[in-house]
Amino acid sequence: xEIIILPTAGEAVGEAARRVMETVRRRPATVLxxxxxxxxxxxxxxxxxxxxxxxVDFSGVTTFNLDEYLGPERNDPRTFRSYMNTRxxxxxxxxxxxxxxxxxxxxxxxxxxxxxxxxxEKAGGIDLQLLGIGREGHIAFNEPSSSLxxxxxxxxxxxxxxxxxxxxxxxxxFAITMGIGTIMEAREILLVALGESKARVISETVxxxxxxxxxxxxxxxxxRAKIILDEAAAGRLERRDYYKWVFAHKREAESIGxxxx
Numbered sequence: 001x002e003i004i005i006l007p008t009a010g011e012a013v014g015e016a017a018r019r020v021m022e023t024v025r026r027r028p029a030t031v032l033x034x035x036x037x038x039x040x041x042x043x044x045x046x047x048x049x050x051x052x053x054x055x056v057d058f059s060g061v062t063t064f065n066l067d068e069y070l071g072p073e074r075n076d077p078r079t080f081r082s083y084m085n086t087r088x089x090x091x092x093x094x095x096x097x098x099x100x101x102x103x104x105x106x107x108x109x110x111x112x113x114x115x116x117x118x119x120x121e122k123a124g125g126i127d128l129q130l131l132g133i134g135r136e137g138h139i140a141f142n143e144p145s146s147s148l149x150x151x152x153x154x155x156x157x158x159x160x161x162x163x164x165x166x167x168x169x170x171x172x173x174f175a176i177t178m179g180i181g182t183i184m185e186a187r188e189i190l191l192v193a194l195g196e197s198k199a200r201v202i203s204e205t206v207x208x209x210x211x212x213x214x215x216x217x218x219x220x221x222x223x224r225a226k227i228i229l230d231e232a233a234a235g236r237l238e239r240r241d242y243y244k245w246v247f248a249h250k251r252e253a254e255s256i257g258x259x260x261x
Contacts, residue, residue, distance in 0.1 A: 033129030129186035137214035141177035150179030
């Protein structure tokens, strides 16, 4: 794990967006794994701005979303398809044929999960996976007690997740989600967490034991997982000064490399 702690939420979001854009510039046919939620909104705003300004070209990118609610029709505004269209897909020139989100209303749920796994494999796997994190340690909708080797499947959401995701009205109880095993096969992972409310779960993810009680802790086993935090989200990390020191010196080494080119 590489722990990147930045002073503000804006700087953390900017760092994540910069890394996504650098990946796409380096490999125009990048396969991106995408997440939803409030943390992602700032990242997507920056990607849209960059795309509109011509600073990055997304036309060759393929995307796979982590999850989708199970039950609503595809045009329901509560779906993640609607979220993604509004905040990203409608604005950056993606080829619609390269956009992949689980079907929220499939004829056969088990078949849809298998189809999604096969589509990821056919695309060559995910190059860069964006992740947020829930207050109980879930990534995608892998709630506590989820198998750390699970593949795409249906999960029942916890009351905490429902309260966090639905401010009013009745929440949607079930979702199709990539499993931890699927997520861990991405070649690189960026997890972004902001705010004091995420500090406890980040400390468990980074410095706690690897356990299904905190599904995100499985990222400790990933060879290229980056955890991007603002100061508030890093507030309970016992070794945060060390992480800052490492990141500062890595940036220094990278700048030396750029000057020599």
